[in-house]
Amino acid sequence: MRPKTLFDKIWETHIVHEEAGKPTLLYIDLHLVHEVTSPQAFEGLREAKRKIRRTDKTFATMDHNVPTIDRNNIKDPISAQQIETLEKNCKEFGIELFDLASPYQGIVHVIGPEQGLTKPGSTIVCGDSHTSTHGAFGALAFGIGTSEVEHVMSTQCLWQNKPKTFEVQVNGKRPKGVTAKDIILSIIGEIGTAGATGYVIEYTGETIRNLSMEQRMTICNMSIEGGARAGMISPDEITLNYLRDKPRIKTLNNLDSLMDDWIKLASDEGALFDETLKLDATKIAPQVSWGTSPGMVTGINNKVPNPKNFEDPVKRKSIEDALAYMGLQADTSIEDIKIDTVFIGSCTNGRIEDLIAASKIIKGNKVSSKVKAIVVPGSQVVKYQAEKLGIDKIFKDAGFEWRESGCSMCLAMNPDKLSPGERAASTSNRNFEGRQGKGGRTHLVSPTMAAAAAINGRFTDVRSFDVDLGEY
Amino acid sequence: MEKFQTVISRPAPLDSSNVDTDQIIPKQFLKRIERTGFGQFLFFDWRFNDDGSINEKFILNEKRFEDSEILLSQENFGCGSSREHAPWALRDYGFKVIISTSFADILFNNCFKNCILPIVITEEKLDYLFKSTLEFEDYQVKVDLENLILSDNKNFTEKLDIDPYRRKCLLEGLDDIALTLIHEDKITLYEKASIE
């Protein structure tokens, strides 16, 4: 038999209907819903007098709008309305909701895996582009728009044109201080923000295989920043070990046979991809983005680029625009960039391993007097785990604010925002203009680099800290 | 859905690459729970100054581009989030066609669901359109989806290459969900076969 990729295997087993010249009708195993991209979909269902086809495959939470200080007192009336609307809709349509009172509430892409809703081999969608996170488990997971949310609600299916496959192979031992975030940032720096448009990426190679599940999620999370429809990693023992004790997994009565099936999903030896990129992990340094798109990124020991060195006029102009917005001079050393704010959190880097690693850098140090720093755990479960380990204390003692879970400053739909001109080291995934607040300037970094920046008030090579980060 | 009809308009030239969804519609406007009324917020941070006044320097605010139904933009238009508020805002503002050298995947998809036609052309041709719309006072571009022709009132014509299924859906204003439910029996069969 022809060797198959993980993607091929999932695609083939989810075809409901296919016909030449048309997209394929794919079955969707899991639909995650949040408050921002769903109200109009529910409204559409109501107008057409349609129901949700599979309430057992649909789960909701609120994360984008929620305040991270006093979550029971939402001051913005429109945010409050959106959250109430989700509550009402879930009740009316019979969907399980992880609401603000739930100990399991959190960012949709953090709680899916945490609760064991995310399973290898499944198709997963959500009205949110970072749905690609779930691909870390060997699932085909991607973001959809609100029309498609409504479509999945009423049919449990989606029309899809078959994407092409892209293998990104990373080999070699990661140097100390180089994290999954640095790997994915350097991949995007390499291929550009549209480099994988039309493709599904599978990350392979020994460096990827040696990453923990949480680190793999960081990698897959940012696939969309390289333009990819989805990112995925073949399941292995690390995947199974992570899943084994998750609430919605451990209760499955045919778990052993399911696990056997899951392992077999891995891409076959010799399977062909439409495109391949090889990367040497030993050459990657901790990354810092300097511009207004995630591909505008470089190593900590480098300088901000000079537009004069670029011949392509579109490229040159985009660098000039980015430097103007970011308030940076060409050729500035990254280590000379001073920051005002540090944000540790988001679906990219708001999980427990991220917080543990950052806390190791922070421990015994103080946040620079010029910096405001906050930690926003990705979910209430992460927050609870961290508090049990006493990590919240390490952060608080150093001068960080310790918050409730949610998307928070990743997109600043809640009160956590940058002011115009304010410069942040952020562990989130997008440094677009205004993403973290109008006029705010975002530099994307790993949690440990964010922690180092918080202490020194400027970007600092985390490798200069004598701290054992273990396998992080 | 509304049917896509032939568009004749002077294109509005937005000379930026990687125009992301946070630019198309900033997040503070995602809180509405309706599908309508997003046009007023399109490119908000570019169209308006901090004090709320109109940013005269922003190209879309120029009188000659005010009624444009065609938007020109540089590569990778619409990258970023999956928010359908982006095409809602573009359509509500008045754009029916977007022309670029490349689009982000999700936005491209979302356009077809909202009666917007995204057109991919070569860099050279896009340059020509950018130049012409700035240069000629009477400049107009025609987008004829029925006959798959993109042309202008000078002497430019280009054959459009649009997925035939998507073209049909746009021209006939077909409702996706109704189309899917034709396959209801197959969905039920699939569900029966895969008892988890």
Ligand code: SF4
């Ligand atoms: S944390 Fe940020 S990227 Fe992730 S779902 Fe929330 S807003 Fe989106």
